[in-house]
Amino acid sequence: MTRSSTQDPRDRAPTARPTPGPVPAGYGFVAAYLVLLIAFGVVPTAYAVYFAFSDAGGHFAGLSNFxxxxxxxxxxxxxxHVALYLLFWLTSLVVLVVGLALLLHRLAARGVSKALRFLYYIPGALAGAASVMVWLFVLDPTVSPVGSLLRALGFGTFAEVIAPAHLPILFALVAFWTGAxxxxxxxxxxxxxxSPDILEAxxxxxxxxxxTAxxxxxxxxxxxxxxxxxxAFAGGTQLFVEPQLLSQAxxxxxxxxxxxxxxxYDFAFQNNDINSAAAISVELLLVGLVVAGVFVARSGFFDAD
Structure with a gap:
């Protein structure tokens, strides 16, 4: 008896499924982001670079503004001042944020995780200026809800609390309270x-x-x-609201x-020197890009796990 020449459908090689293409709606979302990025990121940056390398008459000035x-x-x-503030800010951010996140994860099984997540996020609902205004009252021993603690630490007046030597720590405290x-x-x-399997192992x-942690x-x-x-580093180099409001208060x-x-800001609006102000802005941008590049390169940020 000869075998039928007709091949069993089950013996056939599976047909490769076509790879789904990009969803058309995705292009719309990306396009909207690109428009905003160009309008409020690329164009202002290019404008600042132009001012940084030109004089008041619009002529090329080289590095004179810098x-x-x-x-x-x-x-x-x-x-x-900014370097010292960043030291306190970044150290507290890494140590305390990671530590509190690990504690929160460990307490998840006990039913208190949701409440703690809500409490952690409340300060972030305040804008920068509003959070500084809150801290202006907190740091004044005469009206602060923790005034007794401040007096016990030897601070009797608002001026003693905001002494110049204390400012980096105070600004780091405000930034941590708001953003952590x-x-x-x-x-x-x-x-x-x-994966729970990794933790179980x-x-x-x-x-x-x-x-395990x-x-x-x-x-x-x-x-x-x-x-x-x-x-955090990029945001920390842009320190402005906290010292500006504290200076006024x-x-x-x-x-x-x-x-x-x-x-x-002082160069631009007090000295009427927009070109030197732009030079400082460009320097901050370059520092942020260099530090980000170092972090990415040394950490293998884009390496596959």
Whole structure:
């Protein structure tokens, strides 16, 4: 008996399914973003670069505007102020945000996670100026709800609290109170994406809570931590609202030119030197790009896990 020449359909090779193409609606979302990016990102940046390399008459001026800004007696102190603020701000952000996110993740099984996430995020609902206004009252021992604590620490007046030596820590405290809550929620979401099998394997191997966090969870959060550091650094170099409002509230005690952004503002609106102001802005942009590039390159940010 001969075998039928007709092939069994089950023996046929499976037909490859066509790869779905991009959804047309996606182009619309991307196009809207590109329009906003060009209008409020690329064009203002190009405008600032033009002013930074030109004089008041619109002629090419080379690096003269950068030299004018750098030779100002307020420039070097402003760099020191911002650098010290960034040291406190970024250190507290990485240590406390990651630590609180790990604690939140560990407490999720106990039913308090949702309440804590809500409490963490409340300060982030306040805009920068509003949060500074709140802290102006908190830091004044005469009206502060924690006035007794401030007096116990030896601060009897508002001027003693906002002494120049205290400003980097105070600004870092305000920034952390305002912005850390959102990052805690982001880190908590990243922790939830870690496979339970990995954590279970660590427990089977005898790892405790500390060892699991240090050797498993934190390494898997590396890219999110780098992403947070890049954005926090870029935002930290733009320090302006906190010292500006504090300067007005303290009648100049905090300094109208404490940060580089304040100095740029002063060049533009007090000295009527928009070109030097633009030069400072371009310098801040370049520093942010260089630091972001270093973080990305050294951390393997775009490497596949």
């Amino acid at each position: 030299l004018t800004a750098a030779q100002d007696f307020r420039f070097a102190p402003a760099i020191g 809550g959102g990052w805690i929620v982001v880190m908590y979401g990243a922790l939830n994406n870690i 660590a427990r089977i191997d005898g790892a405790g809570a500390w060892q 240090w050797q498993v969870q934190i390494p898997l959060l590396r890219k999110w931590i780098v992403y947070m550091m890049i954005l 303290s009648v100049g005690m905090a300094g109208r030119d404490y940060s580089l952004n304040q100095l740029s």
